[in-house]
Amino acid sequence: xxxxxxxxxxxxxxxxxxxxxxxxxxxxxxxxxxxxxxxxxxxxxxxxxxxxxxxxxxxxxxxxxxxxxxxxxxxxxxxxxxxxxxxxxxxxxxxxxxxxxxxxxxxxxxxxxxxxxxxxxxxxxxxxxxxxxxxxxxxxxxxxxxxxxxxxxxxxxxxxxxxxxxxxxxxxxxxxxxxxxxxxxxxxxxxxxxxxxxxxxxxxxxxxxxxxxxxxxxxxxxxxxxxxxxxxxxxxxxxxxxxxxxxxxxxxxxxx
Numbered sequence: 497x498x499x500x501x502x503x504x505x506x507x508x509x510x511x512x513x514x515x516x517x518x519x520x521x522x523x524x525x526x527x528x529x530x531x532x533x534x535x536x537x538x539x540x541x542x543x544x545x546x547x548x549x550x551x552x553x554x555x556x557x558x559x560x561x562x563x564x565x566x567x568x569x570x571x572x573x574x575x576x577x578x579x580x581x582x583x584x585x586x587x588x589x590x591x592x593x594x595x596x597x598x599x600x601x602x603x604x605x606x607x608x609x610x611x612x613x614x615x616x617x618x619x620x621x622x623x624x625x626x627x628x629x630x631x632x633x634x635x636x637x638x639x640x641x642x643x644x645x646x647x648x649x650x651x652x653x654x655x656x657x658x659x660x661x662x663x664x665x666x667x668x669x670x671x672x673x674x675x676x677x678x679x680x681x682x683x684x685x686x687x688x689x690x691x692x693x694x695x696x697x698x699x700x701x702x703x704x705x706x707x708x709x710x711x712x713x714x715x716x717x718x719x720x721x722x723x724x725x726x727x728x729x730x731x732x733x734x735x736x737x738x739x740x741x742x743x744x745x746x747x748x749x750x751x752x
Contacts, residue, residue, distance in 0.1 A: 498579055500556075501529035503544050505536030509560040513570055520576055526551050531731065533579075537561020538650075542607055542708050545728050554584055556731040565649055568733050582731035585662065585738050587646050591723040594705045594712040597698050606707035607728065608647025610720050611672075612693055613639040615702035615713060619675055622703070623694040626685055631669065634696060636676040639703070642691055642720050643668040646738065649745045658684060659745050662738060667691075667722070691720040 502523045504514040513535045517523075526532070526548065534544045534557045541557045548555075556579060559567035568578065589605040596602070614620040620639055624631040643652035645660035648668055653659060657670035667689060670682040685691070694717050695703050705715040732738055 497530075498576075499524045499528065499530040500533045500579070501526050501531075501553075502533045502535065503540075503548070504534075505540040505560065507536065507560060510535045510540075513558055513560050516572060517575075526553075529553060531556055531579075533558060534567075535560050536567075537564060538566045539709065541566045545607060546605065546708075549726070549728055554729040554731050556582055566646075566730065566738075568731075578733045579731075581734055583734055584729050584731055586727045586729050587644070587662070588722050588724050589726055589728065590642065590644060590667075590707070590720055591726075592705060592707040593719040594715050595717045596712060597702075597714045597716050599716075602712045604707035604710040604712075605723060605726065606647070606710075607644065608650045608708055609641050609643040609652055610718070611639060611641050611651060611706040612715070612718060613672070613704050613706060615704045618701045620703045621696040621701050623696055624669065625692045625694075626689045631683055631685075631691075632677075632680060634676070635671060635674065635680065637671045638673040640672060640682075640693065641668070641670045643670065644687075644722075645742070649742060653745065657682065659742060660684070662742055687722045689721065693718040693720070 504510040532553050532555050534541050557567035558570045589607045592610045593603045619636050622635045641652050645662045648660040652668050655670050655672050657668045660666050665687045666684050667687050674680050703715050704711050704713045705718045
């Protein structure tokens with residue numbers, strides 16, 4: 497039996513979908529519900545996952561944004577039926593730990609990606625390691641992305657990064673506008689990797705570290721790894737699973 501709690505973004509489309517659902521199903525409190533319906537776009541879904549995952553309930557997204565990769569398509573005819581037949585997929589986020597130039601440490605998680613971005617007109621100068629192994633001694637670029645399979649079709653794809661299968665057990669490391677070395681295309685690494693990014697010139701070339709939409713400025717060193725202890729349970733319509741969406745994007749990339 498469906499016992500949903502409904503979250504909705506403050507947009508006209510989201511409110512319209514919410515009003516429709518209010519006439520079809522009862523909105524249950526967070527403590528007593530058995531799933532959480534999120535109405536909005538991918539950004540609203542990401543913030544909702546982080547805020548409400550403590551309730552240990554699965555999330556069903558209904559797209560009221562633009563692309564809605566993490567969401568399901570709204571249908572006035574089929575949404576209720578689709579809810580009852582939805583399939584669950586579990587994903588774990590990246591954990592980002594940032595030490596800034598004042599030696600203060602801040603942490604956050606990222607479902608899609610961690611973005612290391614130049615903070616000024618100067619390009620970033622970065623050293624990237626995986627454990628004790630140096631991946632690249634000096635990357636001069638606008639930044640670098642570390643992406644999960646779930647996030648590999650987001651910002652990662654816009655910088656021509658690889659699209660990873662959901663069960664690939666891999667992470668993508670991808671430069672943003674690499675200046676030196678020009679031909680470095682990044683690397684695909686195991687999801688067991690412990691990636692460290694060091695700013696080689698803190699004062700002249702400041703950088704920020706962004707976990708999805710949480711930013712830490714003036715970063716000195718950034719440590720990134722998958723946190724397997726955290727699980728986000730997402731529900732998808734049987735004909736539009738997250739894995740299927742990734743496959744579609746892979747085909748599109750190959751044919752374009």
